[in-house]
Amino acid sequence: MTSGNSGASSLGDMDELYEAIILDHYRSPRNTATVEDPDIDLEVNNPFCGDEFHIQLKVENDAVSQVGITGRGCAISQASASLLAELVEGKSAADVHAAVAAVRRLLKGEEITDEESEILGDLEALGGVRKFPVRIKCALLSWIGLDDALKDHLKK
Amino acid sequence: MSDSSRGSEPDSGTRKFDVDAIRADFPILQRKINGQDLVYLDNAATSQKPAQVIKALTNYYEQTNANVHRGVHTLSIEATDGYELARTKVAKFINARRPEEVIWTRNTSESLNLVAATWAETNVGDGDNIVITAMEHHSNIVPWQQLAARKGAELRYLAAGDDGSLVVSNLNSIIDSRTKIVAATHMSNVLGTINPIALLADRAHEVGAVLLVDAAQSVPHMQVDVQALDADFLCFSAHKMLGPTGIGVLWGKYDLLEAMPPYMFGGDMIFEVTYEDASWNDLPYKFEAGTPNIADAIATGAAVDYLTELGMDNVWQHEQELTAYAMEQVLSLGHVKVLGPQNPALRGGVISFIHDTIHPHDLGTALDQQGIAIRTGHHCAMPLVRSFDVVAAARASFYIYNTKSEVDALVNGIRETEGYFSR
Numbered sequence: 001m002t003s004g005n006s007g008a009s010s011l012g013d014m015d016e017l018y019e020a021i022i023l024d025h026y027r028s029p030r031n032t033a034t035v036e037d038p039d040i041d042l043e044v045n046n047p048f049c050g051d052e053f054h055i056q057l058k059v060e061n062d063a064v065s066q067v068g069i070t071g072r073g074c075a076i077s078q079a080s081a082s083l084l085a086e087l088v089e090g091k092s093a094a095d096v097h098a099a100v101a102a103v104r105r106l107l108k109g110e111e112i113t114d115e116e117s118e119i120l121g122d123l124e125a126l127g128g129v130r131k132f133p134v135r136i137k138c139a140l141l142s143w144i145g146l147d148d149a150l151k152d153h154l155k156k
Numbered sequence: 157m158s159d160s161s162r163g164s165e166p167d168s169g170t171r172k173f174d175v176d177a178i179r180a181d182f183p184i185l186q187r188k189i190n191g192q193d194l195v196y197l198d199n200a201a202t203s204q205k206p207a208q209v210i211k212a213l214t215n216y217y218e219q220t221n222a223n224v225h226r227g228v229h230t231l232s233i234e235a236t237d238g239y240e241l242a243r244t245k246v247a248k249f250i251n252a253r254r255p256e257e258v259i260w261t262r263n264t265s266e267s268l269n270l271v272a273a274t275w276a277e278t279n280v281g282d283g284d285n286i287v288i289t290a291m292e293h294h295s296n297i298v299p300w301q302q303l304a305a306r307k308g309a310e311l312r313y314l315a316a317g318d319d320g321s322l323v324v325s326n327l328n329s330i331i332d333s334r335t336k337i338v339a340a341t342h343m344s345n346v347l348g349t350i351n352p353i354a355l356l357a358d359r360a361h362e363v364g365a366v367l368l369v370d371a372a373q374s375v376p377h378m379q380v381d382v383q384a385l386d387a388d389f390l391c392f393s394a395h396k397m398l399g400p401t402g403i404g405v406l407w408g409k410y411d412l413l414e415a416m417p418p419y420m421f422g423g424d425m426i427f428e429v430t431y432e433d434a435s436w437n438d439l440p441y442k443f444e445a446g447t448p449n450i451a452d453a454i455a456t457g458a459a460v461d462y463l464t465e466l467g468m469d470n471v472w473q474h475e476q477e478l479t480a481y482a483m484e485q486v487l488s489l490g491h492v493k494v495l496g497p498q499n500p501a502l503r504g505g506v507i508s509f510i511h512d513t514i515h516p517h518d519l520g521t522a523l524d525q526q527g528i529a530i531r532t533g534h535h536c537a538m539p540l541v542r543s544f545d546v547v548a549a550a551r552a553s554f555y556i557y558n559t560k561s562e563v564d565a566l567v568n569g570i571r572e573t574e575g576y577f578s579r
Binding site: 048072 | 190191192515516517518522525532533534538541546547548572573576577579
């Protein structure tokens with residue numbers, strides 16, 4: 001035999017990475033509308049994969065009143081950005097920060113508390129990324145950018 | 157035990173180009189990846205290693221390990237002979253005029269940096285210019301950017317056309333009387349484009365400049381003759397041509413190397429040291445400070461033997477056939493755009509492609525699940541990849557052990573991935 005995979009049809013552990021919720025958010029991203037007169041307007045990008053997202057937030061009384069995230073990237077980064085967009089709406093900065101911390105712990109493979117599990121909700125679908133370490137940065141791209149921007153904004 | 161570090165050099169093309177027999181030489185091709193047979197299509201990043209090369213490494217450490225150019229004892233003499241014979245093999249492989257023109261470095265990047273830090277440091281001044289192409293690897297961009305900034309020199313680019321070929325219509329205005337060095341890739345690691353090196357050499361020499369060739373992607377895959385190219389410097393890495401990591405080559409014309417200041421200082425590169433001063437050793441040792449990478453040099457010699465036995469014309473022919481087949485098959489998918497020359501005869505065995513809907517990283521992960529290794533991302537050529545209005549691409553690249561059925565596995569794998577994401 002000269003080579004391999006003729007007839008192979010197994011996509012192996014793909015379903016662990018691309019859970020149904022991930023694929024759903026990838027195909028139909030949430031909160032993609034432009035935010036008028038945003039308080040936070042930032043671009044995040046990962047030059048290594050070319051993923052880039054435009055994140056806009058309106059912040060009122062220390063809480064996110066409106067969010068819009070658009071961009072391009074792989075299914076993981078797009079779904080993750082969409083999950084983020086869905087999560088932050090109406091949340092206080094402290095809530096957002098807690099969620100980002102929980103997502104980071106989830107992706108690092110650390111034990112998630114019941115409280116964190118509650119915060120995460122659908123986001124636990126991102127946990128499959130753990131088995132694909134090179135893709136973790138895809139999942140975290142928009143989260144880290146937004147967390148930092150929100151902290152900076154509140155310091156002002 | 158046969159010993160490629162001391163044995164005679166093989167004649168070119170003496171071994172039949174039999175892919176099944178070649179595959180049997182590569183232990184890693186027996187591996188399963190995610191339960192599937194490995195289909196290794198990331199050869200432009202690094203090649204796999206045949207048992208002959210691995211054996212040269214272990215044989216060296218088991219039988220002849222000693223430091224070179226120092227001892228009078230048997231092992232030191234054998235190690236020195238093996239190290240120098242490997243240099244001779246490389247010199248012959250690229251048709252260098254003499255072995256002293258072959259300098260061992262760590263890799264192509266170090267070879268390029270060496271020229272930038274020595275020849276160019278001495279010869280490029282305020283108001284001069286350096287000419288490179290728009291399709292360089294970062295390692296042949298950044299050293300020149302840094303040098304230009306340091307010297308007040310201008311960094312100029314020969315453009316890449318939409319068809320992936322080098323634009324040479326304005327060659328005579330880009331390369332002018334203030335040009336000191338032209339540094340160009342022989343074959344693009346993204347587009348597969350083969351550049352007209354001899355043409356660049358003519359123009360560079362016309363204005364008194366030198367021509368440096370980044371041959372990292374060409375020496376492993378085709379007959380490269382430094383004299384026929386009329387190059388002044390040529391850089392490549394062993395690990396892309398069946399050899400070990402951690403060793404590369406700088407070839408330069410003897411007179412140029414002779415006039416250059418050393419790159420690093422230390423043992424081996426000196427002729428005489430007093431408490432006040434030192435004088436430099438002859439070529440090539442002037443550029444090989446410290447204990448060199450003896451084992452990997454010897455294993456590089458074994459890699460050169462392997463390729464020589466197959467014959468570089470046969471290697472090239474095999475990859476041309478695979479590339480033509482792969483272009484046809486990949487394009488037949490209908491949702492894929494291939495970057496670079498569309499005529500397979502104008503390119504090497506590197507196919508960078510973009511899928512209409514599937515991001516390269518999703519594709520890369522899905523193919524990996526099927527045992528297929530491709531490269532995804534910007535391929536260390538960010539400005540070039542961006543100039544095609546994309547930020548990342550998938551890349552399949554071939555070598556001597558790849559087969560048409562592996563191309564079929566790739567195409568089938570892309571189809572499976574399309575199916576997965578369109579559920």
